[in-house]
Amino acid sequence: MQRTLCTDLPTATPGEPVRIQGWVHRRRELAQLTFLVVRDRSGLAQVVVRGDAAQGLPPEETPVEVTGTATANPQAPGGVEVTDPTVTALSDDADTPPVELWRPTLSASLPTLLDHAAVTWRHPVQRAKWELAAAAMKGFRDTLDAGGFTEIATPKLVESATESGANVFQVDYFGRPAYLAQSPQFYKQVLVGVFERVYEVGPVFRAEPHDTVRHVAQFLSLDVELGFIEDHREVIQVLRDVVAGMVEAVGTYAAPAVERLGIELPVVLEEIPLLHFREALEIAGAPADEPDLAPAHERALGEWARAEHGSDFVVVEGYPTANRAFYSHPDPADPHWSRSFDLIFRGTELVSGAQRLHRYDDYVRTLEERGYPYEPYASYVEAFRRGIPPHGGFAIGLERFVGRLTQSPNIREVTLFPRDLHRLAP
Amino acid sequence: MQRTLCTDLPTATPGEPVRIQGWVHRRRELAQLTFLVVRDRSGLAQVVVRGDAAQGLPPEETPVEVTGTATANPQAPGGVEVTDPTVTALSDDADTPPVELWRPTLSASLPTLLDHAAVTWRHPVQRAKWELAAAAMKGFRDTLDAGGFTEIATPKLVESATESGANVFQVDYFGRPAYLAQSPQFYKQVLVGVFERVYEVGPVFRAEPHDTVRHVAQFLSLDVELGFIEDHREVIQVLRDVVAGMVEAVGTYAAPAVERLGIELPVVLEEIPLLHFREALEIAGAPADEPDLAPAHERALGEWARAEHGSDFVVVEGYPTANRAFYSHPDPADPHWSRSFDLIFRGTELVSGAQRLHRYDDYVRTLEERGYPYEPYASYVEAFRRGIPPHGGFAIGLERFVGRLTQSPNIREVTLFPRDLHRLAP
Numbered sequence: 112m113q114r115t116l117c118t119d120l121p122t123a124t125p126g127e128p129v130r131i132q133g134w135v136h137r138r139r140e141l142a143q144l145t146f147l148v149v150r151d152r153s154g155l156a157q158v159v160v161r162g163d164a165a166q167g168l169p170p171e172e173t174p175v176e177v178t179g180t181a182t183a184n185p186q187a188p189g190g191v192e193v194t195d196p197t198v199t200a201l202s203d204d205a206d207t208p209p210v211e212l213w214r215p216t217l218s219a220s221l222p223t224l225l226d227h228a229a230v231t232w233r234h235p236v237q238r239a240k241w242e243l244a245a246a247a248m249k250g251f252r253d254t255l256d257a258g259g260f261t262e263i264a265t266p267k268l269v270e271s272a273t274e275s276g277a278n279v280f281q282v283d284y285f286g287r288p289a290y291l292a293q294s295p296q297f298y299k300q301v302l303v304g305v306f307e308r309v310y311e312v313g314p315v316f317r318a319e320p321h322d323t324v325r326h327v328a329q330f331l332s333l334d335v336e337l338g339f340i341e342d343h344r345e346v347i348q349v350l351r352d353v354v355a356g357m358v359e360a361v362g363t364y365a366a367p368a369v370e371r372l373g374i375e376l377p378v379v380l381e382e383i384p385l386l387h388f389r390e391a392l393e394i395a396g397a398p399a400d401e402p403d404l405a406p407a408h409e410r411a412l413g414e415w416a417r418a419e420h421g422s423d424f425v426v427v428e429g430y431p432t433a434n435r436a437f438y439s440h441p442d443p444a445d446p447h448w449s450r451s452f453d454l455i456f457r458g459t460e461l462v463s464g465a466q467r468l469h470r471y472d473d474y475v476r477t478l479e480e481r482g483y484p485y486e487p488y489a490s491y492v493e494a495f496r497r498g499i500p501p502h503g504g505f506a507i508g509l510e511r512f513v514g515r516l517t518q519s520p521n522i523r524e525v526t527l528f529p530r531d532l533h534r535l536a537p
Numbered sequence: 538m539q540r541t542l543c544t545d546l547p548t549a550t551p552g553e554p555v556r557i558q559g560w561v562h563r564r565r566e567l568a569q570l571t572f573l574v575v576r577d578r579s580g581l582a583q584v585v586v587r588g589d590a591a592q593g594l595p596p597e598e599t600p601v602e603v604t605g606t607a608t609a610n611p612q613a614p615g616g617v618e619v620t621d622p623t624v625t626a627l628s629d630d631a632d633t634p635p636v637e638l639w640r641p642t643l644s645a646s647l648p649t650l651l652d653h654a655a656v657t658w659r660h661p662v663q664r665a666k667w668e669l670a671a672a673a674m675k676g677f678r679d680t681l682d683a684g685g686f687t688e689i690a691t692p693k694l695v696e697s698a699t700e701s702g703a704n705v706f707q708v709d710y711f712g713r714p715a716y717l718a719q720s721p722q723f724y725k726q727v728l729v730g731v732f733e734r735v736y737e738v739g740p741v742f743r744a745e746p747h748d749t750v751r752h753v754a755q756f757l758s759l760d761v762e763l764g765f766i767e768d769h770r771e772v773i774q775v776l777r778d779v780v781a782g783m784v785e786a787v788g789t790y791a792a793p794a795v796e797r798l799g800i801e802l803p804v805v806l807e808e809i810p811l812l813h814f815r816e817a818l819e820i821a822g823a824p825a826d827e828p829d830l831a832p833a834h835e836r837a838l839g840e841w842a843r844a845e846h847g848s849d850f851v852v853v854e855g856y857p858t859a860n861r862a863f864y865s866h867p868d869p870a871d872p873h874w875s876r877s878f879d880l881i882f883r884g885t886e887l888v889s890g891a892q893r894l895h896r897y898d899d900y901v902r903t904l905e906e907r908g909y910p911y912e913p914y915a916s917y918v919e920a921f922r923r924g925i926p927p928h929g930g931f932a933i934g935l936e937r938f939v940g941r942l943t944q945s946p947n948i949r950e951v952t953l954f955p956r957d958l959h960r961l962a963p
Contacts, residue, residue, distance in 0.1 A: 132765045134924060152685065152733040174926035203896050205924030229727040230923050238731055245688045259578065262671045264757045266954045267740050270962045281709045282717065285744065289961055291708065298954065301655040305664055307578040314693050314739065318711065331690045339558045470629050490963060497656050498560060498631030500600035528692045528724065535715055536696045537916060
């Protein structure tokens, strides 16, 4: 007999035999009968066990197979339950879970949630968060595939740190030092020289020495880079389409998860409101000589975008060049400002991007101006003697995106098995 | 004016203005005129420059923009060329490339190919290999998405080595030791407990101390795991569909790359020929007490599958339990043999998989029988007290798949920036 998924049970013909598989979500013993709620990847189903059959039913979280009769019952979830069942355990009795997974909400503290992640992710509301993540990845890739981008896979073991010397993990690489890549920045830039338009979905590593709610030591970075651009505005347009594709995919492929979480998906306008850094400071009520936007400023900008444009997103461009990565392209009209941008989602920075430098001489001059030594950057910078067109890109932190979607206070709540200063397991 | 991709030039109306962008692939100066072949991500286009305009044209590999007139010429690639052009360099003149990229084949030695990977990947035939890889990843994911699988992203920094103590990279993790994950084995197994069916596309790390043509220190692993199975045969069926999906996607999304490489895509039959390990030894002419298949045996089996079944693939199941990973499920009918399998593609092992143990007690007994200490495996094994259904899975090495498709003698030829004993850059 074919397996029926729990959410498909309502489509079964009453009186017909059915077979379901899943975990014992809840075992509720009454005087006359036992209700067994079975959970599978799709949802829940109710099984009614009467008489002797109710003896020795496996405890919660044990995987089971149930064959029985589909029976209409307006009080059952979906209006159909399984009666007259044969319940077969598919493994030994499960240990009592560290948290009660059958309760509608998971009230465990964050440390408990994380210590027992392999179990706590089973809770339907918790699981829903990752279902958003999986759908978002699909939307990311589908949008870029349609735009002529090539997916790449780059080395995570590198000879030197690109982004900054600090916050990098050192590896014993056959007896010599190597480092875990903090981003695929160099590789995506040189691969623009090959494929013009590239993206990567892969882990990046930051030896973040501070315990914050926004940082973990490994996260999934959704990286994009494209060549033959006029300026950073073309990159912002691609970013807009990518974010719209991610939100749309969440709505399409993770609709039950969205419903379970009770969240509202954000609005991605055709044109995301765009502010220059100077205007952004003004709107946020910050002094005109601030070098960067503080979290409070980003919150103010989020409120402004919602109030003025009904938008959950706002892009700020033109951050001061001196405050951005050295490979950011200055604004030719006034090199004090850069062709960089951030995307602010509901008042928090979600994405950083920019047009990059593409000429070797510009790299050399910038390193000099900043007082950076040439040698550690030599192999990076010399790649630009090989003919790289004007290009730019951005990176989206997947878990940060999901964290904002679900309004999770801590990034760890939406990371499958987070790594940080204190946590290396499970 | 909209940009026209080189391969779309034949669809331009003769006499109309066009704009193309790309790299100077070849600059051929004749007495009366200069031919400029421009290469973009789609292919090549011919630009004809006459008179004074032919002075000071940028050298090969410089990115350029060309505006001019689309002109029919039966001798041009695709029958249309660009005449009366304005050529604008989009960066400084590129250095002379280390290899002549305009030649139809890339004849550089492997070390040259790898030392200058950022440039040599630009060669249309070389680039085609990665285009196969990108399409294969898409086919992998699309097949599994359609089958109810959830994409996961698991930690690459782990507390202890799952597969074996050797060949593991050690990391300085905030002052204590951590290791780079050799596979997502543990995580995909426990996440079967959450999502039932999972897959991951991610890097795995092996500190491979030997210099072989088949091994690198980092490769992209396409991992699959599914629960509620009867036995390993269900896993083999999923593997068949996944490989068929990958091959089909290569044919659909990378057709120009397949043509450029001049390769023939493999046949994936509805039912891949399946042999028990004992039969496989017999067909390969090996002694009945061999514990494993040697490369020569795999080649013989590849020939057998082609001759007897017209198949590029053959599955061997039932390898001796003692010779497989400790988490492999024995055959209940005779535990000397296991419910494990390999997929052999054109005479080389491409995929390993198995039904896994799913009961805590079985893990404990197996560790004892093998004389493995409990402690290092404790957190792995104790996850199976939480109720994990019968499950199994497999892993495909992406670069190995592409290497077989393209008949590349060395895995490094199909890895974007390979890492090995000697190579940590570029």
